[in-house]
Amino acid sequence: MYAGGTDLLVRLRKNPVNPFPLVCLGQIKELKGVRESPEGAFIGACSSHASLLSNPIIRYAFPVLAKGLQVLGSPPIRNMGTIGGNICTASPAGDTLPPLYVLDAVLEIRSQNAVRRIAIKDFIVGPGQQRLNKGEILAGIWLKNDPDFNIHHFEKVGQRNALAISVASLSALLKVSESGIIERVRLAWGSVAPTIVSPTNVEAALKGHFLSKDTLQKVMPLLREAISPIDDIRATAAYRRTVAGNILLRLLASFPYKEGYGT
Amino acid sequence: MTVQKNILKVGKAIHRIDARSKVRGAEKYASDYYGQNLVWAGVKRAGIPHARIKNIIIEKTKNLTGVISVLTYRDIHGSNRQGVIRRDQPVLADDKVRHCGDAVALVLAEDQAVLKEALDLIAIDYEPLPGIFSIGKALEQGAPLIHEEHPGGNVLLKGDLKTGRGEAALEECDVVVEGYFTVPYQEHAYLETEGGWALLTEDGHLEITASTQTPFRDLAEVAEALGIERESIRIRAPYCGGAFGGKDGITVQSLLALAALHCQGRPVRMVWDREESFIAGVKRHPGSLHYRLGAKADGTLYALSAEVYYDTGPYDHLGGAILALGLEHAGGPYRIPHASIRGWSVYTNNPVAGAFRGFGVPQVAAAMEQTMDMLAAKLDLSPLEMRRRNAVHRGDKTPLGVTLISSTGLAECLDAVAEHALWKEKERWKASAGSSKKRGVGIACVMHGMGYGPIVPDYANAKIELTKKGAFRIFCGVVDMGQGNASTYLQIAGDILNQDMDHLELVLPDTEKTLPSGSASASRTTYTFGNALIGAAEALKKRILQRSAETCASDPNDGLTMVLRPGSVFHPPTGKEIPLSQIVRMLDESERISVFEFRAPVTQERPTEDENLRLHGIPHRIFSYGVHLAYVEVDELTGKVEAQRYLAISDCGRIINPQVFEQQIQGGIAQGIGYALCEDLVVARGKIQTPNLSTYVIPTAMDIPEMESIAIEKQEETGPFGLKGAGEIAIDGPLPAIANAVADACGVRIFHAPLAAGRVLTALEAKRGGKEVKA
Structure with missing residues (x-):
């Protein structure tokens, strides 16, 4: 059973299935x-x-x-x-x-x-x-719907800018007050563990604090605890571990309010 | 009055003639043949890097329904060795396998499914041998030998060149810098993998259609390897779907020929899939390079020591010639009075390295141009100023001591860079980097020799026929592998013969129809064949006009007054116009054809008495030049490097078709950006870990910046319409220009390519760490 077939195509080339018991759901309106x-x-x-x-x-x-x-x-x-x-x-x-x-x-x-x-x-x-x-x-x-969030962030780190399998990725939703306080936060990392990692303790640790480099740096140890990246042909575990934390710092550039915060 | 606007003119940008048919999918490549009654051929590959073959077990396979034949070395009655200079590569492995991709058995089957099953059934009984997976190991005393009979042991070719007092002069320098560099493999990754088809005709002729850059040379190799008459083989070479050097030599040809001999007159097809292309095809040589470069306090280069090691894998495959070209270019386009340049091309059990656009030069350019920047920094000179002070001019000697007697436009390229907005505005651009970004700008100077060097004859034979319908048929003896030279030939012929596209026909390389014209390689294709074509076109033009004058004008010596027009001859004084289809009737069969041979000039200077190095191509006489400039942005959080703007200023002589030229330069830059930033063939104990395009990452359009190409169009006196080679030079620049830009951005140099994100991030962290320690 498949829908678009983009993964299937690759898998079938490697391990052909014969006969072909394939059901495509892709055209069901x-x-x-x-x-x-x-x-x-x-x-x-x-x-x-x-x-x-x-x-x-x-x-x-x-x-x-x-x-x-x-x-x-x-x-x-x-x-x-x-x-x-x-x-x-x-x-x-x-x-x-x-x-x-x-x-x-x-x-x-x-x-x-x-x-x-x-x-x-x-x-x-x-x-x-x-x-x-x-x-x-x-x-x-x-x-x-959750119109409350004012930062909608996604970053994918790959080996090239298109047609890349993510080496690490971060998705973030934040509500940051005008004074720069993180009021709500949701975070999820890809490619740094067997499944997506969305550590509630990291989120909790950020809540109520200024969105600043310091704040983000402080949760890095918690994050690194939460992830379990692997070495593969695309990147080392060490690289993924470092980058998973580093890309959190990108949130500083997303902060939409007054200058001076986030530095 | 005849409409003249469509007449092909040299210097005019026109769409290449193959564009339309390729875009529409109508053009037939060698691997596009699916004829009736087709036999499918496939190869059983070694799978292990080094072993003695005890037994090849094929009985089960032979008995499989749908299998036509299973062939091993026992079925080969020739030398079973192929290669260009040193013939050391078996068609099918006999005593040993020397890398994972060695071909051990050839299977012929009724269809693809049976073929796959059959190949899986073949078992090979090996006695494993210790493998050699690094240059260092190969050179160790007592290291196992890959070719026991080779007098040089595991060294395929060694070169030792010295000018002036050599490295001893480093002691007289005011400033010396030193660097150890490594450069990676690079995969050609052409759209069309290696492939083709073959047929044994009823009268015993072997017809091979292959994706090859070298149909005429292939003839000799196939004949010798299989022990068949060269005269009984015909090779056709359609447009290649990319080649870049990877089809400079035998890939499928001998295997297809062997297969055809066992197919009872049925056509047989073989096309490697992507993984097989990775495993069995050749790569750019990985290498390590040790450079020491010294200058006087005023920035004048004074002495160089360069040591260059290339891992050639288990077979020559031009690996000697590639080292030689690397050594010739090791000192870059500079005046350096004292130089020691030494190199080793080393046999290993790694994948086979062979020809790849650049042919040994991108590796040394990467080392030399980075060393130049290191020296400039130490002297507190700008990278541009450092290069301007030392750039070669015509009449100067290269670091090899060879006088540059041909056009030399490097200084003009450097002037053009200095005047260019990208150079002038670089500081402003760098200063406007966003948060967590660092920006840098780097340049690199490159030169690239053209042709085969002093010994191997570099010639081409052009042939033009005036057809009975009054069109001109150009017999193109040298392959168009995608670079557009076939179009350029029509443009040259059209210009001389004053014809439009409707009156020009093209015959692609075919050893039975076109004439030997050497390989499509060495940046020599359009230079050499173009010169031959000019000769053939001029002679035919003269003959046609002369003959026309004899018939239609009162004065038979009035040939000079007559002019060619598309499809006709015109006599301005009388206004008389005669169709070429009529003129052709006045010509004998043999007179309708014009043939001209051109042989490229070589230099008489001998920078070395090592005849073997001369045979391998040292030195060249004509060089193209270029200056590349890269704007890069480095992400401090991920280490990712992005090339954001790119400029290439080239001296490739005059340009025949600016559009095709620009495509060559842009293609070289894009491929060079891949080499610099992301292409990384991972090999572990001789086995490729990245044997597909999902794990071996080549750049896409999203990774390639705006590229600007400027040609300074300096006349090369010996070139066709003043042209010099342009096929390779553009890939020599990107790695050093980008590496210099990254060093400029980060304040730390990364000596190992590719400059992939992980490597850059580690360097940034080390630097940050270092700073903290200091603070």
């Missing part, structure tokens, strides 16, 4: 598109990345997701690949995942007779592993 609801939006699992990227609801209500989609793969991959596929593939390097974690995405899972909902962080359990049972499909993603 009901699984495509974005529907607005009073409290947020429902994204059909088979919506392509490109379609979401050009969708005004996504762009305006969930800019952090749009930022992740913007750097996912390349135009052909964004045209074919789907958000549901990105979730079910459950790669720690999936570019939509850190944004979906900070947005507290809830997944709608359907089977012939039932519908269930599950938070994305409970759905993905390991690299390539998720809690999709036999007979179930991912139908879509529920996102809640």
Whole structure:
């Protein structure tokens, strides 16, 4: 069972399956598109990345997701690949995942007779592993509007600017007061552990403090505890560990208010 | 009056003729053949880096339904050795395997699925041998030998060159700097992997169509390796989907020929997939370089010591010639009176290194140009000023002691950089870096020799035919691997013969139709063939006009008054116009064809008495020059380096087609940016860990900045319309220009390429750490 086939294509080249018991969900209309609801939006699992990227609801209500989609793969991959596929593939390097974690995405899972909902962080359990049972499909993603946040940040560190598998990524939503106090914060890192890492203790440690280099530096030890990066052909664990912390400092440049803060 | 506006003119920017057919997917490459009754050929690769072959077990494979034949070295009745200078590479491994990609058996099957299954069934019984995976290990006393019979042991070629008092003169310098550099492998990563097809015809002719840069040289190699008559082989070379040197020599040709001999007259196809291309194809030589460079206090270069080590893998594959070109260029385009330049091209059990655009020069340019910046910094001179003071002019001697007797436009390139906005505004740009960003600007000067050097004859034979329909057919003897030279040939012929595209035809290289014209390599393709073509076109033009005058004008000596027009001959005094299709009837079959040979001039100077080095190409006579300038931004948080602006100012003589020239320069820069920043072939114990384009990272359009290319268009007297080679020089500059820019940005130099994010971040952290210690 597949949707866009962008991951499948690569896998099949390596390990051909014969005969081909493939079911494509990608053309089912009901699984495509974005529907607005009073409290947020429902994204059909088979919506392509490109379609979401050009969708005004996504762009305006969930800019952090749009930022992740913007750097996912390349135009052909964004045209074919789907958000549901990105979730079910459950790669720690999936570019939509850190944004979906900070947005507290809830997944709608359907089977012939039932519908269930599950938070994305409970759905993905390991690299390539998720809690999709036999007979179930991912139908879509529920996102809640939260206009409170005033920093919507996504950064992907890859070996090149397109067609890159993330070496580390960070998605962040912050509400920073006019005086520079972090009032709310959601953070999620990709590619630094078997699954996306969204450490609540780091978030808690930031809350109530000035958004400054000092504040961010102080939570680095907590962050480094929370992650467990690996060495692979793209980067060393040490590099990922360093960069996972460093890219948090990029939030300083996002701080939209008075000069003098964040330095 | 005939419309003359479409007449091809030298110097005019025109779209290359192959653009349309390639964009539409209509152009047929060697790997595009899927004929009827096709046999699929594939290769069983060694999989281990060094071992004696005890037994190749093929019985199971042979019995598999759909397998036509399984061939091993026992089925080869020739030398079973191929190579350009030293023929040391087996078609199919016999006694030993020397790298993971060695071909051990060739399987012919009815379809791809059977072929794959068949290849998996072959087992090879090995006696493993100790592997050599580094230059240092290869050079150790008592190291296992990769070619037991080679008199040089594990050293394929060694060079020792000295001018003046050599390195001893370093002691007389006021300032000396020293650097140890390493440069990585680079994969060609062409769109079209190695491939082609072959057929044994009923009359015993072997027809091979291959993606190759060297159809004529391939003939001799295939014939000798397989023990068949050279005359019975025909090789056709369509446009390549990229080659960059990786198809300068045998890839699939001998295997296809061997396969065709066992296919009972059926066509046989072989195309390597991407992984096989990585594993079996050649790469740019990785190397380590030790440089010491000294100057007088006023910034005049005085002495150089350069030691250059290249890992050539287990086979020559031009690895000797590549080292030689590296040594010739080791001192860069500068006047250095005293130099010791030594080099070793070393056999290992790593992947095979071979020709790649630049041919040994990008490695030394990386070391030399960074050393120049280090020296400039020590002398407190700007990098540009340092280079201006030492740049070669015509009549100067190179660091090898060879006089530059041809056009030498480096000084003009440097002047143009000094006047360029990117140079003048660099400080302002650097100062406006955003938070967590550092910006730097670097330059590099490069020179690149053209052609084969003093011994190997560098010639081309052009042939033009006036067809019965009154068009001109250009027989292109040298391959167009994507660089656009075939278009340029039409432009040259069109200019001389005053024709438009409708009256020009092109025959791509075919050993039965076109004439031997050497390889598409060494930045010599358009220079050498272009000169031959001018001769052929001029002679044919003269003959046509003369003959036309004899018939249509009263005075048979009036040939000079007649002019060629597209498809016709015109006599202005009488206004008479005769179609070429009519003129052609007055010519004998043989007169319709014009052939001209051009042989490139060589220098008579002998910087070395080492005949072997001369055979390998030292020295050259004609050089192109360039100055590259890179703007880079370094991210302090990730170590990522981004090239943000790029300028290349080149002296490649006069330009025939500015558009094709610009494409060459831009292609070289882009490939060079990959070499500098992200391309990193990881090899562990002889095995490639990054054998695909997902793990071997080449830049995409998103990583390539705005590139500006300026040609100073200085006339090269011996060049066709004043041209010099432009195919390679652009890849010599990016690594040093970017490395210098990164050093400028970070205040710390990274001696190991590529300058990937991890390496840069480590250097930044070390520097920060160092500072804290000081504070």
